[in-house]
Amino acid sequence: MDPLCRVHLNWENFRSNLRLLRYISSDLMPVIKADAYGHGARRAAIELEKEGVGWAAAGTLEEAAAVRDAGFSGRIVILLSFLRDADDVELCLRSRLLPLVHRWEDLRVIHEALDGRGGTLGIAFKVETGMNRLGFPLEEVDRAARFMADSGRMRPEVLISHLSVADDPREDAFTRLQCSVFWKSAAILRRYFPGMTCSLNNTAGLLRRESSRKEICRPGLALYGCNPLHGTSEEERGRGLLPVMSVTAPLISTHVLRRGESLGYGRTYIADSDRLIGWAAIGYADGYRRCEAPGRSMCLRGCRVPVIGRVAMQMTCLDLSSLPFSPSAGEDVHVLGGPGNAVTAQEMAHWWGTIPYEVTCALGRNPLAQDDPPATR
Numbered sequence: 001m002d003p004l005c006r007v008h009l010n011w012e013n014f015r016s017n018l019r020l021l022r023y024i025s026s027d028l029m030p031v032i033k034a035d036a037y038g039h040g041a042r043r044a045a046i047e048l049e050k051e052g053v054g055w056a057a058a059g060t061l062e063e064a065a066a067v068r069d070a071g072f073s074g075r076i077v078i079l080l081s082f083l084r085d086a087d088d089v090e091l092c093l094r095s096r097l098l099p100l101v102h103r104w105e106d107l108r109v110i111h112e113a114l115d116g117r118g119g120t121l122g123i124a125f126k127v128e129t130g131m132n133r134l135g136f137p138l139e140e141v142d143r144a145a146r147f148m149a150d151s152g153r154m155r156p157e158v159l160i161s162h163l164s165v166a167d168d169p170r171e172d173a174f175t176r177l178q179c180s181v182f183w184k185s186a187a188i189l190r191r192y193f194p195g196m197t198c199s200l201n202n203t204a205g206l207l208r209r210e211s212s213r214k215e216i217c218r219p220g221l222a223l224y225g226c227n228p229l230h231g232t233s234e235e236e237r238g239r240g241l242l243p244v245m246s247v248t249a250p251l252i253s254t255h256v257l258r259r260g261e262s263l264g265y266g267r268t269y270i271a272d273s274d275r276l277i278g279w280a281a282i283g284y285a286d287g288y289r290r291c292e293a294p295g296r297s298m299c300l301r302g303c304r305v306p307v308i309g310r311v312a313m314q315m316t317c318l319d320l321s322s323l324p325f326s327p328s329a330g331e332d333v334h335v336l337g338g339p340g341n342a343v344t345a346q347e348m349a350h351w352w353g354t355i356p357y358e359v360t361c362a363l364g365r366n367p368l369a370q371d372d373p374p375a376t377r
């Protein structure tokens with residue numbers, strides 16, 4: 001489905017965010033899972049390559065392989081790793097992908113796949129520190145390390161865990177607990193694998209300089225210009241990040257709605273005076289949420305215009321009455337970003353009752369909507 005709305009990506013801003021983060025912590029493993037939070041993982045990978053970044057974290061095995069095909073030469077961790085058989089292991093070896101090993105079954109699958117064939121697979125090892133999602137509990141780390149050392153068919157190159165509440169300064173006691181379990185696990189693993197690196201902090205942990213120890217931080221959100229510390233006492237730490245995604249939709253009809261007339265499905269809007277309205281070609285099929293929160297708006301030539309009535313599948317209505325100029329059909333409305341008083345992903349997340357991560361994932365999920373000129377090297 002090739003929609004009329006368009007997702008624009010500002011890779012210069014992406015590079016600027018990357019440099020800002022590298023200034024705080026030089027070793028990074030940028031997270032480009034879920035198609036780089038809706039921005040396009042292949043293109044993000046090319047930008048990381050150009051900037052000389054040595055690590056990247058992708059989502060699925062297929063996504064990681066695509067990142068390798070795109071020309072990223074550094075190490076790639078598969079965050080959503082679920083090794084099923086020898087073929088998966090073979091692909092990891094061939095494309096030099098580091099599966100995130102998080103259960104005993106993974107260790108067995110790798111050992112069996114390589115036992116006869118030979119070879120050693122570099123892996124990322126996940127330890128459970130409080131998220132209770134994926135990973136080996138601290139008590140099993142020594143046994144797993146011994147298994148890996150005895151097998152000789154796998155070599156942990158990086159130890160990984162993920163923080164649950166690094167973005168909330170009021171929860172710092174829990175974060176400290178997670179750090180402590182993490183570094184205990186690191187000490188155990190390093191007895192067997194002294195060269196192994198460590199990676200714990202996400203964007204929030206990185207911005208708050210949670211860890212003074214040497215590690216490779218894994219920022220996602222900040223690369224795309226959003227600040228996970230928004231609304232907290234430490235919001236200032238995310239200053240200077242620039243949005244990467246903007247979304248436009250053309251106005252495909254403008255006309256007058258007479259006083260007393262209603263609008264759209266459910267007749268949820270009734271004009272209390274004559275209004276100039278316009279329909280923009282974006283709707284919930286394009287990831288623009290059908291939500292009725294007050295205050296929703298878009299931007300036309302830098303001026304805010306309120307969203308009125310119900311969002312339809314591919315159309316949304318705007319009240320254009322207050323504009324100081326007369327808009328014309330065919331003109332692009334900025335749904336997200338753009339010049340002037342731009343709508344931010346944070347603001348849209350507030351209307352939708354969610355987080356900016358979901359906003360860019362939702363709006364960026366249709367690759368046919370992406371208006372992304374090819375990268376130059």
Ligand SMILES: *Cc1c(COP(=O)(O)O)cnc(C)c1O
Pocket residue numbers: 031033079161162201202203204218219220221222228
């Ligand atoms: C998504 C993810 C990150 C990045 O988190 P941000 O809050 O976007 O910086 C880091 N590590 C893991 C394991 C993740 O799943």
